[in-house]
Amino acid sequence: MRYVVTRLIHSAALLVGVSMLTFIFLRLAPGDFFTDLRLNPQVSAQTVADLRAQAGLDQPLPVTYVRWLKSVARGDLGLSLAYNARVAPLLWDRARNTLLLAGTAMLLAWLIAIVAGLSSAARPHGIADRLIGGGTSLLLGVPELVLALGLLALAARTGRFPTGGMVSLGFAKLNLTGKLKDVVLHAALPVAALVLGALPVLVRHVRASVLEVLQAPFIQAARAHGIPRRRVLFGYALPAAANPLASLFGLSVAALLSGSLLVEVVMGWPGMGPLLLEAILARDLYVVIGAVMFSAAFLVGGNLVADALLYTVDPRIRAR
Amino acid sequence: MQDLTVDYEAEGGTGRAVSGVSFELGPGDSLGVLGESGCGKTTTALAILRILPKTARVIGTIRFLGRHLFQLRERDLQKVRGADISMIFQEPAMMLSPVKRAGDQVSEVIRAHTGESWRECRGEALARLSEVGFESASRIYASYPHQLSGGEQQRVVIAQALACRPALVVADEPTSSLDLGTQAEILDLLSDLKERLGIALLVISHDPGVLAKLATRIVVMRHGAIVEQGALGQVFQQPQSAYTQSLLVARATSPLAPRRLVPVLQSASEDAVKARTLPDVKADQMPAPQRAEPELSADKGSPRYQEPLVSVRGLSKRYQHRRGLKTFGIQALDNVDLDIAAGSTIALIGESGAGKSTLALCLARLEQPDAGEILLAGRNLLKVPRPELAPVRRKIQLIFQDSTQALSPRISAAEVVREPLDIGSLGISTERHGRALELMEQVGLSAAWARRSPLEFSGGQRQRLAIARALALQPSLLILDEALTGLDLPIQAEIIDLLVELQGVHRLTYLYISHDLSLVERVADEVVVMHQGRIVERAGTAELFRCPSHPHTQALLGARLALEAALPREA
Numbered sequence: 001m002r003y004v005v006t007r008l009i010h011s012a013a014l015l016v017g018v019s020m021l022t023f024i025f026l027r028l029a030p031g032d033f034f035t036d037l038r039l040n041p042q043v044s045a046q047t048v049a050d051l052r053a054q055a056g057l058d059q060p061l062p063v064t065y066v067r068w069l070k071s072v073a074r075g076d077l078g079l080s081l082a083y084n085a086r087v088a089p090l091l092w093d094r095a096r097n098t099l100l101l102a103g104t105a106m107l108l109a110w111l112i113a114i115v116a117g118l119s120s121a122a123r124p125h126g127i128a129d130r131l132i133g134g135g136t137s138l139l140l141g142v143p144e145l146v147l148a149l150g151l152l153a154l155a156a157r158t159g160r161f162p163t164g165g166m167v168s169l170g171f172a173k174l175n176l177t178g179k180l181k182d183v184v185l186h187a188a189l190p191v192a193a194l195v196l197g198a199l200p201v202l203v204r205h206v207r208a209s210v211l212e213v214l215q216a217p218f219i220q221a222a223r224a225h226g227i228p229r230r231r232v233l234f235g236y237a238l239p240a241a242a243n244p245l246a247s248l249f250g251l252s253v254a255a256l257l258s259g260s261l262l263v264e265v266v267m268g269w270p271g272m273g274p275l276l277l278e279a280i281l282a283r284d285l286y287v288v289i290g291a292v293m294f295s296a297a298f299l300v301g302g303n304l305v306a307d308a309l310l311y312t313v314d315p316r317i318r319a320r
Numbered sequence: 321m322q323d324l325t326v327d328y329e330a331e332g333g334t335g336r337a338v339s340g341v342s343f344e345l346g347p348g349d350s351l352g353v354l355g356e357s358g359c360g361k362t363t364t365a366l367a368i369l370r371i372l373p374k375t376a377r378v379i380g381t382i383r384f385l386g387r388h389l390f391q392l393r394e395r396d397l398q399k400v401r402g403a404d405i406s407m408i409f410q411e412p413a414m415m416l417s418p419v420k421r422a423g424d425q426v427s428e429v430i431r432a433h434t435g436e437s438w439r440e441c442r443g444e445a446l447a448r449l450s451e452v453g454f455e456s457a458s459r460i461y462a463s464y465p466h467q468l469s470g471g472e473q474q475r476v477v478i479a480q481a482l483a484c485r486p487a488l489v490v491a492d493e494p495t496s497s498l499d500l501g502t503q504a505e506i507l508d509l510l511s512d513l514k515e516r517l518g519i520a521l522l523v524i525s526h527d528p529g530v531l532a533k534l535a536t537r538i539v540v541m542r543h544g545a546i547v548e549q550g551a552l553g554q555v556f557q558q559p560q561s562a563y564t565q566s567l568l569v570a571r572a573t574s575p576l577a578p579r580r581l582v583p584v585l586q587s588a589s590e591d592a593v594k595a596r597t598l599p600d601v602k603a604d605q606m607p608a609p610q611r612a613e614p615e616l617s618a619d620k621g622s623p624r625y626q627e628p629l630v631s632v633r634g635l636s637k638r639y640q641h642r643r644g645l646k647t648f649g650i651q652a653l654d655n656v657d658l659d660i661a662a663g664s665t666i667a668l669i670g671e672s673g674a675g676k677s678t679l680a681l682c683l684a685r686l687e688q689p690d691a692g693e694i695l696l697a698g699r700n701l702l703k704v705p706r707p708e709l710a711p712v713r714r715k716i717q718l719i720f721q722d723s724t725q726a727l728s729p730r731i732s733a734a735e736v737v738r739e740p741l742d743i744g745s746l747g748i749s750t751e752r753h754g755r756a757l758e759l760m761e762q763v764g765l766s767a768a769w770a771r772r773s774p775l776e777f778s779g780g781q782r783q784r785l786a787i788a789r790a791l792a793l794q795p796s797l798l799i800l801d802e803a804l805t806g807l808d809l810p811i812q813a814e815i816i817d818l819l820v821e822l823q824g825v826h827r828l829t830y831l832y833i834s835h836d837l838s839l840v841e842r843v844a845d846e847v848v849v850m851h852q853g854r855i856v857e858r859a860g861t862a863e864l865f866r867c868p869s870h871p872h873t874q875a876l877l878g879a880r881l882a883l884e885a886a887l888p889r890e891a
Contacts, residue, residue, distance in 0.1 A: 217414035224371050224409075225480060226402030227432045235428070239419045314419055315464040 007307055011300045018296045022289055023065050032057050033081045033283045055081060057285070068289065078286030082279065087290045091272070095294055097166055098271035101187060102260045102298075105194035106252065109202055112195065117206025118233055121214060129207075136200035144197040144259055148266040151189045162186050164268025190260075190269045197259050198252060205248050209241040216240065239313060246310035253302030257295055324380035326363050326372065326544075334377075337363045338544045341380075347487065350514060350521040352535030352552065354528060354567065356808035360544035361524045365490045368522075369401050385487065403433040406481040410493040412473035416465040422476045423449065423461025429483045448479040453509055470672060471502035475509065482513065490522045495530055496806060499672045499835040504879045507533045526808050528556065528568060540564045566810060627698075629662040629829050630683065630716075630797055635692035637678055652678040653689065654853035660797065665823070665830040667844035667861070669837065669876065674850040676833045680799045683831075684718045685709075696796075710744060717790035721802035723782035727774040733760065733785055734770035740792045759788040762825075764818055780811035784818065791826065799831045804839060816843055837877065841865055849873045 033055070038048050052058050056067060071078040077087035120129040139147075155161035162168065166186050167179075174182060213219065214237055222232050264273030272291050279287035311317055326338040338360040345351050353361045366372045368382055370389065382389040384405065392400070409415050416425055426445040431438065442461075449457035452475040465473055474494065481489055494510065495503040511534055514521050523534045531538060532552065539549040540561065548561045559565045637653040652675045660666055668676045681687035683694060685701060694701040696715055704712050720726040727736050738756040741747060747755065757767040763784040765777075774782055783803060790798055800819075804812045820843075822828060834840055840847060840861070847864045849857040849872065857870040868874045 217409065217411070218417045220371060221407075221409055221415040222417070222428075224369055224401055224407045225429045225432065226398045226400070227428060228398060231428075231432065236417050236420070240417055242419070316418060316466060 003311065004308075007304060011304060014300055015293065015296055019068075019289065019293055020065070022292045023068070024061065026283075026285055026288060027061050027064070029283075031283060033285065035283070055079070068286070071286075077290045080279075080284055080287045082282050082284045082287070087286045090275070090287065091290045091294060094270060094272045094275045097269065098260055098264065098273070099298075101190055101194065101264070101269060101271055102256050104187065105191050105198065105260070106256055108191065109195045109198045109252070109256070110249070113199060113202035113206050114238070116199075116203045118210055118238065120203070120207045121210035121237075122229075122233055124211065132203060132207075136203050139196055140200040144193065144262055145266065147196055148190075148193045148263050151193050152267055155189055161189050166270050187269075190263050190267045193263045193267065194256060194259050198256055201255075202248070202252060206241070206245060209244050210237050213237045213241040242313040243310065243317075246306050246313060249309060250303040250306035253306075254299050257298060321364075321368070322381045322383075324364060324367060324378070324382065326360070326367055326379075327377045328373075329375045329377065336544055337376075338367070341541070341544070341546055343539055343546070343549065345488070345520050345522060347520055348518045349537070350523065350535045352531035352538045353522070353524045353541055354526070354531055354538055354564075355541035356526055356567070356810065359541045361541050362492055363544075364541075365407065365492050365522065365524055368490060369405060369407060370397060371401075371407075399433065402429050402486070403484040404486050405488045405490065406484070406486040408474075408477055408481050408489065408491040408494050411497050412470065412477045413465060413497075415477050416473060418465055420464075421461065422463050422465055422468060422473075423457075426461075426476065426480050426483055429480050433484045445479070445483070448483050449476070451482070452476075452479045452513070469502075470498050471505060474498060474502075474506050478506075478509065478513070482517065482519070485517065486519065488520045488522065490524070491534075492524045493526070494523070496525070496527070500837065500876065501671055501879045503530075510534055532556070540567070627662075628659040629697065630658075630660040631695040632656055632658040632679075632683070633693050633695070635679070635682060635689050635694065637675075637682065637687065637689045651853045653682070653692075656692070656850075656853070656855055658848065658855065660829060660831060662796070662829055663823070663827060664845050665832065665843055667832040667834060667840040667847045668850060669834060669840055669847060670850035671876070672835070673852075675853040676850055677801055678853075679850070680718060680801050680831070680833055683797070683799060684716050685713060686718075714740075714744065714793040715795050716797045716799065717793060717795040719783070719786050719790055719798065719800045719803040721805055723779065723786050724775070726786055727782060727789075729773055729775045731773075732771045733765070733774055733777070736774060736785055737788045737792055740789060744793065746793075755792070756788075759791055760785070762791070762822070763788045764814075778811075780807050780815060783807065783815055787815075787818070787822070791822065794826070795828070797829045797831065799833065801833045802835070803832075805834065805836060812839065819843075837865075849876070 032052070034048050034051055034057070037043055037051070038045070049058075056064060059067075068078055071087075075088060077091065079085070080087050080090055083090060116132050120132050123129060142150075152163060155163045162185060166183060168182050168186075171179065171182060210233075218240075219232060219236060222236050223229075227236075260271065261273040261276065263269065264271040265277055268274075272294065276288065276291040278284070279291065321344075322342045324338055324341045325336070327334045327336050341360070341364055343351065353364070355361045363372065363376075367376075367378055368384075368389065370378075372378065378390070380390075384400070389397070389400070416422065420428075423442070423445050426448055427438070427441040430436065430441040430444050434441070436444075446457045446461055449460055454460045454472075454475065460468070460472065460476065465476070468476065478494075491510070495506050498506060507530060510521070513519070514534070521534060523531055525531050535552055537550065538552050538555045540547045540555070540563070542563055548555060548559065548564050555564065556568060559568060635653050635656040635658075636651070639650045639652055641648055650673075654675075656675070656679060658679075668679065670676055678687060682689045683701075689702070693703070696712065699712070701712060731739075734753060734756045737759050738752045741752045741755060742749075746752075757770055760767055760770065765781060765784055765788070769777075774785060777785060786803070787798075804815060807815065816839075819830065823830060830843075832840065832843060844861050847857075847859060847861050848855055849864075849870065851870075851872045857864070857868065857873050859869075864873065865877065868877055
């Protein structure tokens with residue numbers, strides 16, 4: 001219990017720290033939302049100053065920060081200058097899509113990694129191991145950008161997959177199965193890009209971890225008791241190998257999140273990526289902060305899950 | 321088993337581990353295999369179940385209940401393993417998965433061989449756990465291996481082995497890693513279960529005492545071949561082969577024997593170092609109760625009074641750990657007072673958990689005690705400021721039990737010995753290699769082996785290396801924490817001789833921590849008994865063994881006598 005509470009406090013402190021840093025960096029960056037407007041000769045300097053004052057951008061840093069905190073408490077996360085709408089609902093829509101993408105990718109990537117890693121470790125230097133090893137080396141060498149573009153090209157050429165967006169035009173008119181199929185089709189390529197990008201590292205770590213565990217005497221003892229090979233792999237080797245993998249889980253959340261940013265922008269998935277990019281270019285302060293905080297929260301959440309996983313899986317951690 | 325031969329293929333060539341071993345074991349019978357480490361006994365046992373590493377090439381026949389084991393397919397063999405023939409390995413902690421509950425591991429074995437549901441398997445597993453003597457089987461079921469003591473873990477392993485009522489159980493050194501009291505318990509349990517369940521037992525050990533308790537017939541192995549076999553009483557009382565005699569002699573105890581051992585073993589040690597084998601012991605050099613005169617001054621029997629080298633005052637240490645909401649504390653050291661005179665050899669005995677290793681770690685400043693002081697030549701070690709710590713640290717060195725883990729396998733032997741010199745920047749860099757070789761020669765290792773990796777040395781040679789490394793810093797006090805446990809008895813004897821020699825040359829003081837009372841009897845001037853973090857008795861060796869005063873000491877000695885009594889002795 002104490003463990004959980006301590007972790008939660010740490011996470012909260014982390015989020016506060018991230019918000020402060022982001023705020024400082026954004027304000028330190030030259031210009032603001034209205035900088036471009038000033039270049040327009042038809043708009044007077046006074047109007048710009050008024051607009052600035054209205055948006056609260058002329059206040060000192062701590063004041064703006066406190067105002068933002070208040071907006072967090074209120075739940076609307078401030079006002080988007082570009083969209084002239086509250087940030088929270090804007091973000092939430094996009095965040096949901098990102099979560100869908102990243103979450104599916106995580107699940108798939110780990111599932112494939114565990115199976116591939118186990119097969120490689122079960123028979124080192126066997127056929128499966130060589131193929132998987134070669135495949136991951138190849139994937140490791142390809143930058144994610146190229147992967148995403150490559151998949152896009154595939155979509156365009158074959159015409160089987162849509163090349164952007166999350167839903168087709170006639171989405172609302174489809175029945176439930178139709179809607180599901182539609183989303184799946186749209187999500188297939190972005191998820192594939194994310195999974196392929198994350199796989200090499202995960203597979204190799206699973207393989208290394210399981211290989212090490214397979215050397216342990218208790219594995220030989222289990223064999224000596226006549227326990228079937230597959231049960232030894234999944235029931236004995238994998239749980240014992242889970243310790244380092246749980247930590248890797250936390251790291252993979254971070255990697256996948258930053259990867260999803262790129263993939264969304266390139267493949268046109270309406271997630272937080274494109275929104276964030278736009279907002280940064282336009283210097284839409286509150287949207288940027290909101291998006292960054294959301295990512296940070298997702299990361300922290302992922303790490304908490306990893307810690308909880310570790311706690312459940314490894315009894316030795318509990319003993320301390 | 322008929323004409324079993326096992327070769328291991330390695331990069332340098334093929335090594336023969338077992339050659340032409342044959343024996344028979346009837347139902348309900350018990351056979352003991354006696355031999356030193358490396359003689360092939362474990363390989364023979366693993367061959368029965370065919371769980372040898374891939375580099376092994378096996379020839380010969382093993383028949384079990386009329387079936388040729390080597391002709392079975394892997395799938396059929398899997399059904400035999402655990403259900404018809406099961407195995408108990410040496411270290412129970414390593415045999416159990418650390419992330420699975422103890423009881424589940426027993427249930428798994430049952431599940432693998434029967435088609436029963438998980439709940440039924442669980443019920444059976446609980447029954448098996450009660451069978452091996454656990455009063456609260458459900459508590460043990462729910463515990464993880466690291467929450468159990470060594471003896472409890474071994475009982476769980478035994479429950480696993482007997483779970484499916486096998487006809488044959490192969491036990492490889494079932495009690496070597498346990499302390500004396502627990503050893504006796506486990507041996508009683510095994511012999512009891514053997515009688516009750518009528519299982520055939522194949523016991524492998526380097527300790528004749530263990531075999532005496534469990535086996536009716538004996539096979540002595542050496543270099544992969546059988547040297548002698550026969551009924552236990554006959555082989556132990558009238559050994560035909562000189563090799564068997566040497567194995568049994570190294571075990572003989574006589575409280576008044578001077579510490580330098582038989583000259584036969586001494587000359588053997590020089591050859592052994594070069595050839596890594598124990599050469600043939602000639603029959604006419606066979607030992608009688610006479611021993612060689614010790615070269616050291618005979619009046620080392622009682623330490624002369626002088627300012628003690630190390631003084632421990634009021635040392636206390638408590639370990640806390642939390643389980644759920646409760647906090648458990650173990651008082652590892654409770655107000656310990658100890659004086660160690662310079663040049664003496666003190667033995668620290670006690671059951672596991674008594675605090676012996678904690679004391680050693682505190683002395684070596686690897687653990688911080690909660691209270692008390694440690695005075696080395698008048699200076700309180702615990703209060704020495706950081707910058708002055710290094711030279712003080714060198715005075716006390718530790719030699720650990722497991723030499724494989726204590727020596728880095730990635731560097732050569734010479735580098736291992738020179739490491740402390742490098743760390744302390746002692747001497748000129750170019751001299752250090754020479755000094756390392758010198759130290760190796762001093763401990764009886766040939767300098768030609770300097771480039772080899774520690775893994776290529778045998779157990780006894782690795783300990784010699786560890787000793788050389790410890791000597792590099794010219795310490796005053798050497799703490800040997802179970803350093804000789806697990807070594808074969810003749811090798812133990814050699815190392816003890818070496819240590820005695822070095823003590824004279826370098827004026828060392830030794831603190832032996834051991835649970836092996838015969839060893840303690842042989843080497844120590846004084847014995848200190850610890851129990852639950854306190855020192856309960858301290859006396860000269862002869863005195864303590866003759867008439868121990870504290871009830872706990874009496875219990876410890878009693879356990880040993882029971883084991884020794886099982887050994888048939890010469891009149």
